Amino acid sequence: MDPDRRFDFGDREGAAAYRWHMLSWRDRSRSPIHQLTDKSTFVISLQAPTLPFCASSSTRPLPALPFGITAQYALVKPLQAGVQYRSEVWLAVPSEIEDSHFKLNSPAAAVVFKFIVPSIRGDIPTSDLDDEGFIDGRKFVFPFDAVKGEAACYESLADFQGSTVPYFYGVHRVLMPSGEPAWILALEWIPGPPGSLYVLNKELRQGGDTKYSNYGPFMRLFHSALSTLQSAHARNVNHADVRAANILIDEVHDQAVLIDWTSDHSFSPNTRSALPVIDLRKLHHAFVTVWIEPQSSEISRICEALDPINTPDDS
Structure with missing residues (x-):
């Protein structure tokens, strides 16, 4: 299934089918056996950020991650989790890397995964959705448009990455434990204290x-x-x-x-x-x-x- 499922505004049958699919996925994802845990793993290839030609003294070193290499990552700690959130955020580390240079317990090997799950993050059409794509006075947003918008923000601020914006390691399509296609936004882990x-x-x-x-x-x-x-x-x-x-x-x-x-x-x-x-x-x-x-x-x-x-x- 394509995670970027859509329907045409004004197509009532299409909107109803979309609503049914999203609510079905949402119910399935909330089952305890289909939730993210510290045993969940994902296979992706991190995208190396574009580094400035001359880094300033306030730029953090690029973490020692296997950029451009397909690797398995294990979730190790939830940073934001629960049904009250529209996205889950986890700390992950490479779980199967042969090169001894990457130490799993090193902060340099950690990465933040922000999960954008269509049935959780996206809008659900209701009878209030009009033919122009507005619902409750705002524009209806399909999940992948939100993903692209967030990624575009980080890419537009590439020269701030590693200083006042985290390094951005790309958007990655994955399957959630429920089987629902989703996306991961991979980002730099900035450990505390004080944290935030x-x-x-x-x-x-x-x-x-x-x-x-x-x-x-x-x-x-x-x-x-x-x-x-x-x-x-x-x-x-x-x-x-x-x-x-x-x-x-x-x-x-x-x-x-x-x-x-x-x-x-x-x-x-x-x-x-x-x-x-x-x-x-x-x-x-x-x-x-x-x-x-x-x-x-x-x-x-x-x-x-x-x-x-x-x-x-x-x-």
Whole structure:
């Protein structure tokens, strides 16, 4: 079966058949015997990212993975799992590599697999879907369009990969334990501590001993995230899901790493044009959730100056 199953908008019978197939797969995938586990394996060939001609001092070394070689990968740890999520994210390692250079317990050999499963990630047509492809006021999104949109974000930001964007190792078609065709987005694993801004905010709230209590390191995190978003917006790339959990921390380089760049295909044209401002406001919120001074006041000053609602109209 082709994972990129589709129907024509306005074709009621086609939409009904699509709905039946997706709901059938969804029910099957939720059976305990068909869920991902730390015993699940997948055979893929990772795509090597395009490296900049001259790497900056803030660029992480490319992990020691078998790029361009078909290899089996074993899931070892869930990073995001459960029926409340529209995609599962797992840490994986090469499980059958003859070359002793690759050590399974080494962080350099780990990779993140984000599973995009059509029956879970995609929209399900209902009677509210109109003939123009809109449902509940937004564009109906087929799963592979979301996959392509997310991959395009990483590819458009290739020069940021390895610094404030994770290395991207391509899209890979796989079969889920349920038998449903799906895709994996393979990405760089960035180990903690502290992990994400969400975790760091919890530490700060509890008065934890971290260097990010200090003005300089914390502001470097913020400025790295802000400059990346601004550069992305200049390329017509929106994040569309900026929140503390999607901002990882590269402690070695004191920089934020923005993950989970979301396809904006489902948004209306008006909402899509507003996404740069929404991204900025959500970044502001993520960094001042725990109010610490003088960092929070300075971050608020910067973000408010950039917000169009606070910019005088010179016309």
